[in-house]
Amino acid sequence: MPVRNKAEIRRVAGTGVPLRGNDVDTDQIMPARFMKEVTFENMGKYVFYDARRDDDGERNDHPFNEYRGANILIVNKNFGCGSSREHAPQGLMRWGIRGVVGESFAEIFEDNCKSLGIPAMTTDRATVEELQSFVEADPDAGLELDVESETVVYDGREVGVEIDGAMKEALVEGTWDTTAVMHSNMDRVRETANGLPYVEDR
Amino acid sequence: MSRNTLYDNVWEKHKVAELPNGQDQLFIGLHLVHEVTSPQAFGMIRERDLEVAFPDRTFATTDHIVPTTPEGRERPLVDDQAENMLQALERNTSESGITFFGLDGEKQGITHVVAPELGLSQPGMTVACGDSHTSTHGAFGSIGVGIGTTQIRDVLATGCIAAEKQKVRRIEVTGSLGDGVYAKDVILKIITDLGVGGGVGHVYEYGGEAIRTLGMEGRLAVCNMSIEGGARAGYVNPDETTYEYLKGREYAPSDDEWDEYVEYWESIRSSEDAEYDDIVEVDADGLAPMVTWGINPGQVVSVDEPIPDLDAMEDDTARKAARKAFEHMGHSPGDTMEGYDVDVAFLGTCTNGRLSDFREAARVLEGRHVDDGVRALAVPGSETVRTQCEAEGLDEVFREAGFQWRRAGCSMCLAMNNDSLGAGEVCASSSNRNFIGRQGDKDGKSVLMSPAMVAAAAVEGEVVDVRGYDEVAN
Numbered sequence: 001m002p003v004r005n006k007a008e009i010r011r012v013a014g015t016g017v018p019l020r021g022n023d024v025d026t027d028q029i030m031p032a033r034f035m036k037e038v039t040f041e042n043m044g045k046y047v048f049y050d051a052r053r054d055d056d057g058e059r060n061d062h063p064f065n066e067y068r069g070a071n072i073l074i075v076n077k078n079f080g081c082g083s084s085r086e087h088a089p090q091g092l093m094r095w096g097i098r099g100v101v102g103e104s105f106a107e108i109f110e111d112n113c114k115s116l117g118i119p120a121m122t123t124d125r126a127t128v129e130e131l132q133s134f135v136e137a138d139p140d141a142g143l144e145l146d147v148e149s150e151t152v153v154y155d156g157r158e159v160g161v162e163i164d165g166a167m168k169e170a171l172v173e174g175t176w177d178t179t180a181v182m183h184s185n186m187d188r189v190r191e192t193a194n195g196l197p198y199v200e201d202r
Numbered sequence: 203m204s205r206n207t208l209y210d211n212v213w214e215k216h217k218v219a220e221l222p223n224g225q226d227q228l229f230i231g232l233h234l235v236h237e238v239t240s241p242q243a244f245g246m247i248r249e250r251d252l253e254v255a256f257p258d259r260t261f262a263t264t265d266h267i268v269p270t271t272p273e274g275r276e277r278p279l280v281d282d283q284a285e286n287m288l289q290a291l292e293r294n295t296s297e298s299g300i301t302f303f304g305l306d307g308e309k310q311g312i313t314h315v316v317a318p319e320l321g322l323s324q325p326g327m328t329v330a331c332g333d334s335h336t337s338t339h340g341a342f343g344s345i346g347v348g349i350g351t352t353q354i355r356d357v358l359a360t361g362c363i364a365a366e367k368q369k370v371r372r373i374e375v376t377g378s379l380g381d382g383v384y385a386k387d388v389i390l391k392i393i394t395d396l397g398v399g400g401g402v403g404h405v406y407e408y409g410g411e412a413i414r415t416l417g418m419e420g421r422l423a424v425c426n427m428s429i430e431g432g433a434r435a436g437y438v439n440p441d442e443t444t445y446e447y448l449k450g451r452e453y454a455p456s457d458d459e460w461d462e463y464v465e466y467w468e469s470i471r472s473s474e475d476a477e478y479d480d481i482v483e484v485d486a487d488g489l490a491p492m493v494t495w496g497i498n499p500g501q502v503v504s505v506d507e508p509i510p511d512l513d514a515m516e517d518d519t520a521r522k523a524a525r526k527a528f529e530h531m532g533h534s535p536g537d538t539m540e541g542y543d544v545d546v547a548f549l550g551t552c553t554n555g556r557l558s559d560f561r562e563a564a565r566v567l568e569g570r571h572v573d574d575g576v577r578a579l580a581v582p583g584s585e586t587v588r589t590q591c592e593a594e595g596l597d598e599v600f601r602e603a604g605f606q607w608r609r610a611g612c613s614m615c616l617a618m619n620n621d622s623l624g625a626g627e628v629c630a631s632s633s634n635r636n637f638i639g640r641q642g643d644k645d646g647k648s649v650l651m652s653p654a655m656v657a658a659a660a661v662e663g664e665v666v667d668v669r670g671y672d673e674v675a676n
Contacts, residue, residue, distance in 0.1 A: 021519070021522070021523065021526075022399070022519050022520075022523060023398050023399060023498050023500075023523065025498070025635075025637045027616075027635065027637040027638075027639060027640045028637065028638065028639070031639055032266075032616045032617060032618045032640075033617065033618060035238050035266075035618065036238075036267060036281075036283035036284060036286075036287060036618065037283065038241040038242065038245075038286060038287060038290050039241075039242060039245070040242055040351075050638075050639050050644040055645070076519065077399055077519070078398060078399030078402060078432060081398060081399065081432065081498075082334065082429075082430075082635060082637060083333075083334050083616075083635075084239070084332060084333055084334040084336075084348040084349060084350055085238075085239065085350075086239065086242075086332075086350035086351040086352060087351075089350075104399065104402060105402075106399075106402060106432065107368075107402060107403070107432075107434045108334060108348050108349065108350060108434060111349070111350060111353065112350035112351075112352065112353075115350055115352030115353060116352065164366075165223075165224055166221075166223040166224045166225045166364075166366055167223075169222070169223035169224060170223040173222070173223070175222060175223060178221070178356050178363075178364040179246075179247075179250070179252070179355055179356050179359050179360065181221060181222065182218075182221070182227050182356060182359075182360040182362050182364065183252070183359060183360050185218055185219050185227060185360075185362075186255070186360065188218050188219055189218050189227075189229060189255070189360060189361055189362055191218075192215075192216065192217070192218045192229045193229055193231075193256070193361065195215070196215065196216070196229075196231060196326075197462060197463060197466045198231060198324060198326070198327060198455075198463070198466075199231060199256075199259065200258065
């Protein structure tokens with residue numbers, strides 16, 4: 001899958017996958033043994049690898065088995081906590097996830113989502129649970145995350161959600177690839193560095 | 203909003219510019235690199251024809267995938283994927299002029315053990331690494347943050363990250379620690395009090411009597427697990443303890459420069475009139491050894507108290523999470539962790555893989571032997587730590603007690619190497635995460651605790667209270 005650059009991401013539409021529970025850690029999302037590959041290419045295959053299987057290795061009723069083809073993930077509190085591994089959101093993205101809505105996200109996970117152009121939007125517990133129930137009742141029903149207007153549209157309704165201001169700006173303006181913009185400031189970077197006693201002047 | 207805290211001061215000194223999306227471009231003064239999260243980032247800058255901007259501020263080591271048995275470290279490594287990762291890092295660092303503490307060198311070890319002990323981590327720095335435990339370096343009074351691989355690309359190419367300032371929470375740890383109670387117990391207590399998500403959006407400033415009296419290695423253990431409480435960074439203001447630790451270390455300032463550096467370090471401390479977003483108090487007096495009973499690092503209890511009562515939990519989600527933990531760990535209502543059977547004892551990691559950790563564990567093991575049913579591993583956090591331990595004869599204490607004495611690496615903390623927990627095995631572990639599958643098999647069970655507690659559990663074959671254990675006849 002090509003890396004998406006300079007793309008404006010204003011909305012994500014599709015079907016949902018509800019994943020209930022707080023504090024889902026990145027070890028669950030991407031078990032460490034799958035991180036021995038030097039590219040992210042195959043990460044979509046490994047997402048929730050252990051959680052999706054019974055003891056005998058057979059697929060169980062995990063949402064990532066049941067809601068194939070979904071692209072909007074609906075989670076609860078502190079999703080993506082633990083390890084900083086970008087392999088986790090890379091795996092989610094390569095599995096098909098294009099947007100996440102939840103009660104809250106771990107910070108590094110949220111940053112990684114921004115790096116990948118995946119909007120991570122938050123709302124209260126009642127709204128999240130309602131969205132989860134809605135998708136569980138009708139897995140094929142459409143959902144839409146509107147980044148610009150900070151809403152979720154579903155079931156003919158429009159519900160307000162929140163998104164971090166910087167993430168929104170970066171997605172809507174298509175400037176979520178930070179290397180280029182920061183690289184254009186290299187003179188000022190050197191100036192800042194030279195002002196620090198522990199960095200050798202250059 | 204916070205004002206005049208170390209966090210504010212260091213941030214201002216490292217702020218390069220405000221970015222169009224409102225974030226700050228923050229200069230990173232120390233970039234630490236390891237084999238697992240960096241190869242993709244080097245690939246990304248290569249694709250864009252960019253070079254590493256600050257190779258002299260970038261240091262690499264290999265830790266996650268390395269075998270910790272002496273024979274396992276012969277090249278090529280038996281595991282092709284591990285060998286491949288190692289070669290990629292060797293190539294990437296040599297091409298970019300980055301110092302690499304390689305597998306065959308005397309300084310190899312876990313990133314967050316190596317940088318502090320070499321004097322690379324210093325007060326008033328910004329430190330970043332593609333590893334969530336970068337919070338460790340805050341022990342020196344720096345801002346240490348874990349970053350994802352795309353952000354590693356940013357740091358490689360520009361020496362910067364795009365970031366937003368967080369709130370600052372002062373955690374005042376009053377009182378003093380009793381015998382058999384350690385920094386690890388303090389941080390486990392903080393995490394259970396504030397919750398695994400409690401620190402999201404915050405940086406933790408640790409202070410108070412119990413922090414001030416901790417040595418640097420204890421402070422490193424506390425800051426290390428900030429992330430387990432949801433705080434991406436945690437720090438302690440630098441003081442004489444910090445300066446004394448740094449003096450004479452390889453990358454620390456020389457005597458000639460020393461005063462100039464101390465002036466800078468003093469200047470970035472939180473001032474007397476510093477303002478915090480909030481202040482939380484934790485009492486260390488009477489604190490018991492703490493152990494995890496569940497499947498996240500906030501599910502913590504005093505070793506001698508019953509694990510929480512499911513029926514008493516008001517929050518439905520918390521009760522469901524606790525029930526999942528009960529099922530995974532095989533608990534019954536009213537159980538205490540004291541007496542919980544243990545199959546594996548694991549000493550080491552970026553939390554507790556330093557000299558003082560092995561000294562404390564050795565004190566417990568002296569003249570004792572590991573229980574017959576227990577597989578016990580002592581894995582120094584770095585080759586430097588291993589050499590220090592061996593110079594003191596600690597390796598002999600561990601060997602005689604029935605521990606395997608290993609070479610440096612992350613080992614069974616995350617099972618990306620030859621060391622892992624088998625199905626159904628219970629591990630008494632000095633590591634930082636008890637997530638399902640973290641240490642190996644998804645039916646493995648992790649119980650986090652201090653190194654002294656791990657040593658005592660190894661001897662008894664079950665979780666025990668290490669307080670007073672020294673005096674108990676063998």
